[in-house]
Amino acid sequence: MGNEKTRVGIIGASGYGGIQLVRLLLEHPQVELTYLAGHSSAGKPYSDLYPHLTHRVNLTIEPIDLEAIADRCDAVFLGLPNGLACDMAPVLLAKGCKVLDLSADYRFRNLNTYTEWYKKDRQDQATNNQAVYGLPELYRDAIKDAQLIGCPGCYPTASLLALSPLLKQGFIVPETAIIDAKSGTSGGGREAKVNMLLAEAEGSLGAYGVAKHRHTPEIEQIASDLAGTELQVQFTPHLIPMVRGILATVYATLRDPGLVRDDLITIYSAFYRASPFVKILPHGVYPQTKWAWGTNLCYIGIEVDPRTGRVIVLSAIDNLVKGQAGQAVQCLNLMMGWEESLGLPQLAFYP
Amino acid sequence: MGNEKTRVGIIGASGYGGIQLVRLLLEHPQVELTYLAGHSSAGKPYSDLYPHLTHRVNLTIEPIDLEAIADRCDAVFLGLPNGLACDMAPVLLAKGCKVLDLSADYRFRNLNTYTEWYKKDRQDQATNNQAVYGLPELYRDAIKDAQLIGCPGCYPTASLLALSPLLKQGFIVPETAIIDAKSGTSGGGREAKVNMLLAEAEGSLGAYGVAKHRHTPEIEQIASDLAGTELQVQFTPHLIPMVRGILATVYATLRDPGLVRDDLITIYSAFYRASPFVKILPHGVYPQTKWAWGTNLCYIGIEVDPRTGRVIVLSAIDNLVKGQAGQAVQCLNLMMGWEESLGLPQLAFYP
Amino acid sequence: MGNEKTRVGIIGASGYGGIQLVRLLLEHPQVELTYLAGHSSAGKPYSDLYPHLTHRVNLTIEPIDLEAIADRCDAVFLGLPNGLACDMAPVLLAKGCKVLDLSADYRFRNLNTYTEWYKKDRQDQATNNQAVYGLPELYRDAIKDAQLIGCPGCYPTASLLALSPLLKQGFIVPETAIIDAKSGTSGGGREAKVNMLLAEAEGSLGAYGVAKHRHTPEIEQIASDLAGTELQVQFTPHLIPMVRGILATVYATLRDPGLVRDDLITIYSAFYRASPFVKILPHGVYPQTKWAWGTNLCYIGIEVDPRTGRVIVLSAIDNLVKGQAGQAVQCLNLMMGWEESLGLPQLAFYP
Amino acid sequence: MGNEKTRVGIIGASGYGGIQLVRLLLEHPQVELTYLAGHSSAGKPYSDLYPHLTHRVNLTIEPIDLEAIADRCDAVFLGLPNGLACDMAPVLLAKGCKVLDLSADYRFRNLNTYTEWYKKDRQDQATNNQAVYGLPELYRDAIKDAQLIGCPGCYPTASLLALSPLLKQGFIVPETAIIDAKSGTSGGGREAKVNMLLAEAEGSLGAYGVAKHRHTPEIEQIASDLAGTELQVQFTPHLIPMVRGILATVYATLRDPGLVRDDLITIYSAFYRASPFVKILPHGVYPQTKWAWGTNLCYIGIEVDPRTGRVIVLSAIDNLVKGQAGQAVQCLNLMMGWEESLGLPQLAFYP
Structure with a gap:
């Protein structure tokens, strides 16, 4: 272990x-x-929470002491419920830390x-003005220069990777975009x-947050940027009886019916x-979704229905890696000037 | 057992x-x-295939001898791969049997x-002309008088129960209808x-037959009937890591934006x-989907998104009961003049 | 509904x-x-807890008022955490109710x-003296005459049905009995x-309560009764990533090595x-376990290993039906002089 | 890529x-x-079988041509059904390849x-005499010198890692050893x-091969070696509704009742x-089992029941990694003189 390594909390x-x-x-x-910090679990060895890591992690969870954290870390990831990061990020930034926030803040x-x-x-409008949306496939250059990243939600990541080429280049009628998304319960x-509970969720399937899920405005903000016009999307999340993975099935009407x-x-x-x-499938x-399990990959399949004039795009990610923590590390790599894929898994175990 | 019971094969x-x-x-x-008839399993006790039924079924699977079947049955269910029933139904009908075909024929x-x-x-156009589409909620009266029923596919059942009120009464722009359907693997x-295989399908999720699944024209035929005009729907099936159940998520644009x-x-x-x-949810x-497990019920939830002007309808069935065998029995009940719900489960086990 | 029906709470x-x-x-x-009674959910319509029952149950959960319950019920099931029934049963019995307790009390x-x-x-030693252990296969006659039933735990039911013939007739060396039990998470x-949580329990398997699970003394009490001597068993429960079902794998050394x-x-x-x-398999x-899903059945398979001189018995039940509520209804049937199997499911859905 | 790398087929x-x-x-x-060789899939790009690997593997499956394989490989893994490797290994060994066979041969x-x-x-008795049983925790030194490895079965790996310390040091009465093993269906x-099929195996649990599974003599051979005396074990495998993982629950009577x-x-x-x-748990x-998912680890938990005088050992592995391919790579590392853990995953994703 060297003093040349970047210290992360x-x-x-x-x-x-x-x-x-x-x-x-x-x-x-x-x-x-x-530095591992937490509130309710402060004082516990991390391996009390995750005993399978006993042999590799001997850190103890410490209290959330921003001064100490800033002293001991060059970069800090925030993995807190919504509404807490906005009170911490300004302090950490002021002390020179790079900050990657996984919440919506x-x-x-x-x-x-x-x-x-x-x-x-x-x-914290001023701080917010500094923040870059941490989707490297769209904002790679801005991320490289950023000190503060607002890491995307899991659904927006899958949805935007599916939609971006269509919106950016004007191939679809924007208001026809419908995202039918399916997620494992770890989300x-x-x-x-x-x-x-397994007893409730196993062997069953349902929608939730229909027409009112909070990832909707997040998708719309970026989609509007890409399209160059304000637009609204239909977004419906579903809970699937599996642990990990998101599949977004995206529908939109093509402007040019001749596209195949x-x-x-x-x-x-x-x-x-x-x-x-991002891997485009033949x-x-x-x-x-299992193809992406444990990796930072996004697999995209594309179909055009000549009968209806619609494109259907299917995008699969691991909701906790490309949809969350892996993408945040991808951003850190860019912020630090490292290779974008450094340290990130690219090969799932199968089956 | 009495001689007054209807003999079924x-x-x-x-x-x-x-x-x-x-x-x-x-x-x-x-x-x-x-009469239980089969080809590859003829000669075997039925309980060899399903040992848990040993205490209740002591029938042996017999060869497919249509003469013998017609002699010993008043009504016959056909549960064969597509393309076989159309060679058998004419013979059985000619001998006076009521016929309920679960295939697409x-x-x-x-x-x-x-x-x-x-x-x-x-x-067999003449025989086909006699056939009634076995969705009782739409064709109850015709089924009562029919001798031959073409029982609906599992996806069309869930999709059409969700769409019918909208199409019949002209509430939606027909060509905007999109059905994103999710099914357990028993389908x-x-x-x-x-x-x-469990090892392949468990913990994963994917679409299949995108823009070309064979249930599409079946849905379109009935949807067009209801709408009074030829229409096309977008239908995308997905495989879900669970045994039973279908959820159809249906999207369509409302003609009247004032509907709530x-x-x-x-x-x-x-x-x-x-x-x-059919149970409409508050x-x-x-x-x-688990609410319908093992029952002949269809649960329907409805949402309107005032931002986008769309209706989203969610319909859940057990793909093997209301989506297949239960609905066929429901049709038999109607054909025989019995109460429509006779002998059909209405209470799922939960969880 | 008739006045001749038995009123149950x-x-x-x-x-x-x-x-x-x-x-x-x-x-x-x-x-x-x-009468449906509860503490934390008193005042809520039952269908708020289980929306799929909206069309069949329009009862509201009422407070636990023992006087009112005794007035309005001939028989009362208690489905409470351990340690509460022993304060209620004496009151209900004194007022003439039959009481079936699903806890350990x-x-x-x-x-x-x-x-x-x-x-x-x-x-409440006096009340306890009245109680009969509600395993009808062993205590059928006593249950018929009882006013108070202590309904067995789910593991003891599967374990004792597997062990009883061996213990009762002295076929095994009692102290060699090992029960390796596996349960779905609904337990x-x-x-x-x-x-x-599904995210934790799905795709994984582990033991718990090794050498100290509270069902151990319950199994031992009945096993000792059967054997006519105090004995100890080894009992290890495991959590399986499924909703329902228990399989008990029971090992014991045969006294007579000639038994096949x-x-x-x-x-x-x-x-x-x-x-x-109880269904003994060929x-x-x-x-x-799925064969018993949703039924009150227990399936038992038997193997002898001539190499080791051991018998291995496999017994499968639905932990919530034969392992809990169904068995309690079976007891009620006996207490009321009805047919033992009245109203109890005997046919699983498969798959 | 360098010429200094070991060429593997x-x-x-x-x-x-x-x-x-x-x-x-x-x-x-x-x-x-x-070199990737196969029979029925020869001529196909490997990514036709596993499309998620398209971006990383551009090898095509070639016919099983032992001459060509020996020319192009320094070491060869055989992953064939039982009974085929014994016809190939002698040829490959004669040409100087190191051979690691994953079958029982x-x-x-x-x-x-x-x-x-x-x-x-x-x-092939002479070839067989050269073979070393590929369980590094027991036969590390012999593996280092071997040219031919018979890689252990998944159940024997989990069972023997649990039993070895007890047998080697004479702590248990050998004939009391019972292994109740549970495996995901990828086995x-x-x-x-x-x-x-998912539709059959999901939501259910059962034993198979009771008293006659072919991993029994394999466990007994090694167990007898360790104990220094011929012994027999009771081994019962069960199929669990999950993809990966084995848990072996091992019971045995302690010789010395004072051991805690x-x-x-x-x-x-x-x-x-x-x-x-191997990680011994506190x-x-x-x-x-999920703790070991995708890793080459074996987690072992230990309990003693002072009431019965038995030890209960729980051992969890990933059946396809430590139970199969990972352990084979671990053997290759030893044969090549590399660090034993080189290239082998030690950190599961969780959950």
Whole structure:
């Protein structure tokens, strides 16, 4: 271990986002994990929460002491419930830390939108102005220069990677975009909730948050940027009886009815040429979420229905890696000037 | 057992459709199971295929001898792969049997559509003209008078129950209808296929048959009937890591932007007032497929998104009961003049 | 509904035991459900807890008012956490109710054993003396005459049905009995616990309570009765990533090395001749828990290993039906002089 | 890629063992994958079988041409059905390849035992004499010098790691050893079988091969070696509704009733001190199979029941990694003189 490694801390390390970060950072060649902070679990050895890590992690969860954290860390990941990061990030930034927030706090350019959907007033407009939306496939250059990243939600990541080439290049009628998304239950976090019990969720399937899920305005903000016009999307999340994985099935009407599937495969491949984690599938192949399990990859399959004039795009990610912690590490890599894919898994175990 | 019971046979009793029929008919108060027929399993005790039924079924699977079947049965269910029933039904009908076919053979008014999608030429137009589409909620009266029923596919059942009130009464722009459907793997039948292994399908999720699934023209035929105009729908099936259940998430643009959710709940409730198996959920409640597990019920949840002007309808069934065998028994009840719900489960076990 | 029906109440109707009772009693031909009582959910319509029952249950959960309950019920099921029934049963019995307790409170003849394992002192020795252990296959006659039933735990039911013929007739060396039991997670109840989340429990398997699970003394009490001597068993429970079902794999050394599998199949079949819910499987067939899903059945498979001189017995039940609520209804049937199997499901849905 | 890398081939790369090897060897720093051979899939790009690997594997499956394989490989893994490797290994060894066989062909010192359980006559006694049983924790030194490895079965790996310290040091009465093992369904391989369909295996649990599974003599051979006396074990495998993972629950009677749990934890820790992949858990912690998912680790929990005088050992592995392909790579590392853990995953993703 060297003094040349970047010292990294995690505030909110006890949840599923936290454990992914811990695991990824333990295997990252340029990083040293120096601070795990938490509130309710402060004082406990981390391996009390995750006994399978006993042999690799001998850190204890410490209190959230921002001064101490800033002293001991060059970069800090925040894995807290919505509404807490906005009180911590300004302090950490002022002390020179790079900050990567996994909550919704720094995802919105317009804080009124945040307040409307997340029910919290915000005073940190100046800090918010610094924040870059942490989707490297769209904002790679801005991320490289940023000190503060608002890491995207899991659903927006899958949805925007599916939609971006279409919106950016004006191939679809924007208001026809419908995102039918399906997620494993780990997206609900490591909190005890009756509807997330195996006995409840196993062997069943349902929608939730129909027409009112909070990832909707987040998708719309970025989609509007890409389209160059304000637009609204239909977004419906579903809970699937599995642990990990998101599949977004995206529907939209093509402007040009002459476009065929192979055109779009070419267009997507070009759009993501510089993006090591996005894999465009050959025609007739649709992604399985399991292909992305434990990796930072996004697999995209594309179909055109000549009968209806619609494009159907299927995008699959691991909701906790590319949809959360892995993407945050991808951002850190860019911020630090490292190779974008450094330390990030690219090969799932199968089956 | 009395001579007053209706004698019923099943051709193709070895698969998942067959075992559902066996189970439902064993508990049906007006029916006596008199003939189980199969090809590859002929000669075997039925309990060799399903050992848990040893204590209740002591029938042996017999060869498919249509003469013998017609002699010993008043009504016959056909649970065979597509393309076989059309060679058997004419014979059974000629001998006076009522016939309920669970395959696609008698679902299409226009046999050219059948031949286009199922790749088999048909000579039995006259017989086909007799067939009634076995969705009681739409064709109750015709079913009562029918001798031949083409029982609907599992996806069309869930999709059409969700769409019918909207189409029948002209509430939506027909060409905007998108059906994003999700099914448990039992829909694939009891055949050994690699992609249906637990090791492959568990913990994963994917679409299949995008823009080309054979249930599309079946949905379109009935939807066009309801709308009074030819229309096309977008239908995308997905495989979910669970045994049973279908959820159809249906999207469509409302013609009248002033319609609100409660209006539609009222409209649906009225539309299905005489249908004992369709349950319209109160506002804000969306169905879980598990609620319908093992029953002949269809649960429907309704949402309107005032931002986008769309209605989103969620419909959940057990793919093997309301989506297959239970609905066929429901049709038999109507054909025999019995109470529509006779012998059909209405209470799921939970969880 | 008739005045001749038996009026039944459930105290503690909100959990998984409660919902099974509600479902079974709704379909029971001789019973009318007249009182659902609960503490934290008092005042709520029952269908708020289980929306899929909206169309069949319009009862509201009422407070636990023992006077009112006794006035309105002939028989009362108690589905409460351990340690509460012992304060209620005496009151209900005094007012003439039959009482069936699903907790551990009335399972132990010796209250010291109860207090040692359940950490609660007991004053109701007289009431406890009246209680009969509600395993009909062993105590059918006593149950018929009882007013108070201590319904068995789910593990003891599966374990004792596997062991009883061996112990009763002295075929095994008692201290060699090992029960390796596996249960779905619904056994943990409808309480929000992190380790029972789908995200935690799915795709994994582990033991718990090794050498100290509270079902051990319960099994030992009955096993000792059968053997006519005090004995100890090894009992290890495991949590399986599925909703329902228990499999007990029981090992024991045979006293007589000449006994073969078919002897034991004969012996078991004779032992359970009068027991409609126990199904002894033919040789070479081992039970799947799914065969019993939603039924009151217990499937038993038997193997002898001539190399080691051991018998291996496999017994499968639905932990919430034969392992809990169904068995309680079976007891009620006996107490009321009805047919033992009245209203109880005997046919699983498969798959 | 350098000429200094060891050239490795896989015969039988299409199954689950094959895909694990491909994945592990792709990430191994000292290895170059030069030959993928198969019979039925020869001529196909490997990514036709596993589309998620398209971006990383552009090898095509070639015919099983032993000459060509020996020319292009320094070491060869055989991942074939039982009974085929014994015809290939002699040829490959004669040409100087190191051979690691994942089938049962080279696991038995006594070929009569092999023939009795696997029903194939063998002529290759001389080759068999060279074979070393590939369990590094027991045979590390012999593996270092070997040219031919008979890699252990998945159940024997979990069972023997749990039993070895007890047998080696005479702590238990050998004939009391009972192994109740539970496996995910991927152990059945990537072959289409009805009982392995998700629709059949999900939500259910059962034993199979009771008293006659072919891993029994394999466990007994090694256990007898350790104990220094011929012994027999009771081994019962169960199929669990999950993809990966084995848990072995091992019971045995202690010779010395004074031994307590902490003694055994100390003994196990010492026994496995030099074994980087075996993790002994602190008292009161029992392993979850998911902890080992995708890693080469074996987690062991230990309990003593002072009431019965038995030790209960719980051992959890990933059946396809430590139970198969990972352990084979661990053997290759030893044969090549590399660090034992080189290129092998040690950190599971969780949850």
